[in-house]
Amino acid sequence: MGEKWGIQVGVVGALFLSVASSVSIVICNKALMSNLGFPFATTLTSWHLMVTYCTLHIAQRLNFFETKTVEMKTVILFGILNGISIGLLNLSLGFNSIGFYQMTKLAIIPFTVLLETLFLNKNFSRKIKFSLFVLLVGVGIASITDLQLNFVGTVLSGLAIVTTCVGQILTNTIQKRLNVSSTQLLYQSAPFQAAVLFVFGPMVDKFLTKQSVFAFKYSPVVLGFIVLSCLIAVSVNFSTFLVIGKTSPVTYQVLGHLKTCLVLGFGYTLLHDPFTERNIIGITIAVFGMGLYSYFCTNETKKKIPIGDLSTASQIKDQEILPLSSVKNMGIQDNENHEKIKAAKDSLV
Known part of the structure; x- marks a missing residue:
């Protein structure tokens, strides 16, 4: 019983760390991009x-x-394609409106459910699907404004959705099947992710902003916020791998939308962003959907696993995660990056 309690505390701690660090880095990066x-x-x-x-x-x-x-080979592909995924998400925002980009983020959950159903033989009950639907409706009401479609932007969004979903599924799969911790996987893949973005990042940023990162004048205040952002990012990146490893890609996406709601709330209270009745209604519905999702997941877990039977819990969890035989390794990155780009676009474009 003590071991089971320790596992539950570990999961809650991972979720809390992810939310706290993500909201912190969004606020920090919004100040860096919007104000500085x-x-x-x-x-x-x-x-x-x-x-x-x-x-x-x-x-x-x-x-x-x-x-x-x-x-x-697995680590290199995982890291390189992770960097490509991040670049695609940033380009998607550059070619699309904020509203369509938010739709892209919302599409990640149903597409992840579809992939896990088709390739991992994982079943999602009607109650779970209903709670996810309520969540998506709430986030959509709170965050989606305009919808403007274009061919290039739509293609980029589609590729971004696929790479993000597959990458998050593979993060969970690699940790479970190869028995590596979130720290070990992040440690081995981070340099390859960083290398891809270090090479192509300035080009992507120049294309999107029409400015050069090398020509920017770095004041002490800007450098201070960059250092602070990097330090918080350590916690963000670690918690991302930790949450996906301890829970599931779908749960991680649900958590991501909780962060969106919290960012809207903190933006209103701390940064005095515009806040309407629509935002309040949407956040309320989204929080209700997240509550339903947590409640239904907890009940289904209790039905599957006898109390105190940790070995059975481990077997069930392993059986739910099978190798993807027809999908290549792709990487992941937390949604915080998209929120900070959104903040930049709101203020600079």
């Missing part, structure tokens, strides 16, 4: 990953965790 005029989100993400890797390298040297060998 630093719009280079993709390049900033590459710095986040570099600092994350350096921090984990120091932690590994101090024996805070042990490295575990994973097939190098």
Whole structure:
């Protein structure tokens, strides 16, 4: 019973760390981009990953965790395609309106459910699907404004959805099937993710903002916020892998929309962003949907797993995660990056 309680505390801690760090970095990056005029989100993400890797390298040297060998081909593909996924998401925002970009983010949950159903033989009950529907409706009401379609933007959004969904599923699969922790997987994949974004990030940012990151005048205040953003990003990146490893890609996406609601709320209270009745209604519906999702998931877990039968719990969880034989390794990145780009676009475009 004590071990089971420890597992539950670990999951709650991972969720709390993810929410707290994500909201913090969005507020920090919004100040950096909106108030200080630093719009280079993709390049900033590459710095986040570099600092994350350096921090984990120091932690590994101090024996805070042990490295575990994973097939190098898998790690390289995972890291490189992760960077590509982030670039596609940023380009998607550049070619689409804010409203259509929010629709792209909402589409990640149903597409993840579809992929897990088709390739992982995972079943989602009607109650779970209904709670996800309520959640998506609420977030849509709170965050979607205009919808403007164009061919290039639609294609980029489709590719971004596919790479993000598959990457998050593979993050969960790799950790479970290869028995590696979130820290070990992040430590091995972060340098490859950072390398891709470090090379292509300035080009993507220049295309989207018409400015060069190398020509920007870095004041002490800007440098201070960049350092703070990178430090918070260590927690964001770690918690992302931790949450997906301990829960599921769908749960992580649900958590991501909770962050969206919290960001809207904090933006209103701390940054004095516009806030309407529509935002309040949407957030209320979304929170209700998240509550339903948590309630139904908890009930279904109790029905499947006898109390105290930890071995059965482990077997069931492993059976739900089968290798994707027909899908390549792709990477992940938290939705915070999209929120900070959104903040930049709101203020600079």
